[in-house]
Amino acid sequence: MTASGRTIVACLLGISSATAAALAKHGCATARPPMPAAQQATFNRDIAPILFRYCAPCHRPGEAGPFPLLTYADAKARARQIAAVVSKRFMPPWLPEPQELRFADELRLSEEQIAVIQKWVEEGALEGVPADLRPAPQFVPGWQLGRPDEIIEAEKPHTLPSGDTDRYWNFIFRTPVDRTRWLKAVEIRPGDKRVVHHANILVDRNQSARRLEAGPGGGFPGMELKIESESFDPDSHFLFWKPGTVPRPEPEGMSLRLDKDTDLVLNMHLQPSGKPEKIQPSLGLYFTGKPATLFPLLLQLENDRQLDIPPGEKRFALTDEFTLPVDVDLLAIYPHAHYLGKDLQALATLPDGSTKTLIHIPQWDLNWQAVYRYADPVPLPKGTTITMRYIYDNSSDNLANPNDPPRRVTAGNRASDEMAHLWLQVLPRASSDASFDPRMLLQETMARHNLEKNPADFEAHYNLAAMLQTRGAQAEALQNFELAVRLRPQDATANNALGASLMAAGRIGEAIPYLYAALRAQPDNFDAQYNLANALASQDRFLAAIEHYRVAIRLRPDDANAEANLGSALAETGKLSEAKLHFQRALRIDPHHKLARENLEQINRDPKNRQQ
Secondary structure, three states: OOOOOOOOOOOOOOOOOOOHHHHOOOOOOOHHHHHHOOOOOEEHHHHHHHHHHHHOOOEEEEEEEEOOOOOOHHHOOHHHHHHHHHHHHOOOOOOOOOOOEEOOOOOOOOOOHHHHHHHHHOOOOOOOHHHHOOOOOOOOOEEEOOOOOOEOOOOOOOEEEEOOOOEEEEEEEEEEOOOOOOEEEEEEEEEOOOEEEEEEEEOOOOOHHHHOOOOOOOEEOOOOOOOOOOOOOOOOOOOOEOOOOOOOOOOOOOEEEEEEOOOEEEEEEOOOOOOOOOOOOEEEEEEEEEOOOOOOEEEEOOHHHHOOOOOOOOOOOEEEEEOOOEEEEEEEEEOOOOOEEEEEEEEEOOOOOOEEEEEEEEOOOHHHHOOOEEEEEEEOOOEEEEEEEEEOOOOOOOEEEEOOOOOOOEOOOOOOOEEOEEEEEEEEEEOOOOOOOOHHHHHHHHHHHHHHOOOOHHHHHHHHHHHHHOOHHHHHHHHHHHHHHHHHOOHHHHHHHHHHHHHHHOOOOHHHHHHHHHHHHHHOOHHHHHHHHHHHHOOOOOEEEEEHHHHHHHOOOOOHHHHHHHHHHHHOOOOOHHHHHHHHHHHHHHHOOOHHHHHHHHHHOOOOHHOO
8 A cells, every 4th residue: 555555444353262371371271071971070070170261251250241150159050051052052152163274262162061061960060079179260350461551541431322222332542652662462441341242443543533533532433444544554463352352462573563643443342231331441552672573464355245135035145255466374364244144154275276164154143253363374375265155144034133024135334234254364474575575465466356346446446556656557556546536536545645646757737636636625634735735836836835834734743844845945935034944843853854954054054044
């Protein structure tokens, strides 16, 4: 996406289920093999390790589980219920089928573990001898990663109504940094966990989400978000919370960049409790002095365009395929559909023709969606084809169907609509060519893939144009910027990008109308104000340029280039005293600013200006 690029989702979703290692650190052991058939099952010896490992992270005070499962009394009171839900694999909630490529933190019970729970219940749910009971896990209260370096809280609480409809609400967090910092971890404290189903963070480097707020700090509704960026920013992390999540730092070398004037948008899925509830989440920021050296990227397969499911259709199938143009390591995967999703599968066909199952969920459940991290990175060579195969059930047999009787369902952002998305977090292999960024080629190839499916895809035209512009293919970049503006004539970002691209091609007169169009759509767009001022100045229209430079500086007071260029425009109109002030301001911001220093020296060479 270059200096005028648009990242559709900058940073989405990071999840850590309760890991065996983390639980062992808290004093929790993994479950033992089943006892000999003749030996009676007991809670202390056989059941407690299973409950401590798989159930306690959610079923404990302060978490989302409706009752605790930390003691024999807890389990005895719910013994038959426990046996019923584990036999149906309703609990613990783990959707993927077993496969060769294992996931980290798997919560799937083995057949042997389910059998021993059934045996324990059938034999009377015995407690057993105290010596067999290992210590219950000791979970960290409050911030699980320790005291954060910075804690930011939502400015205002959101009141969740008492109705029976789920709500999606977005809180915007203004980040407390005055320069670029690096995050090794972000911990989400969602507020009342009884009513928070899940939450994920999006990084908004352009503060574009603020325009959706009714008032500062109030947040705004919405299930799916698209965050715009003015810069090429493909490195992406999953930042996600759901009940039982144990936060963990990012892998070594993969810290998250946090710039000044960057917002973090917390997208929350809320479930009413039957009475009004106030939700006011907070985020814990953990900084590191180590900048990122590894830059993951999120790729998205999708087929929303063909999502049109007739009522009564039990096996509506959709697919999408994407062939990797470079070698990558697959780190994590996030399949996503809504309530009609039934069977979700992702496959990788390698160049040698062999196939790997990346994930298979035969019984999709939106309520337990998650990001799945692989226990080991999955190497996928150049030429590997990723295939998404989703099946939807829009019949009355689907108990999750929100419509009774079923009705036609198409793609959309509401929970009652549908989606067909598959997110892949990949780490491109390093190239021996220092000038080649494999992430750029991945983004360009993905944009072309999306345009093959849908030539009217605005984001794909925009992103492709940005990639092309970065590698110097100006003519094709201009063509795609023009197509993007044709699709959305009122889009401020696209109009500004097209105007800037025309300026770079020396077509100033053609650029100016698009820059004015960008400002009509978004008057507070700094880039459009600054670009328009530069365009007008290049035509010697200095008075008009000065007006737009002043607005640009009001929007971004610490921009040295805007200050220096305003000084130059003022000097051209003979206002040397005021020009001198702006050159000095530019040098206070950037002492090495060449234009400001040279122009200031030229003014000072005139004796009558030295004392001004």
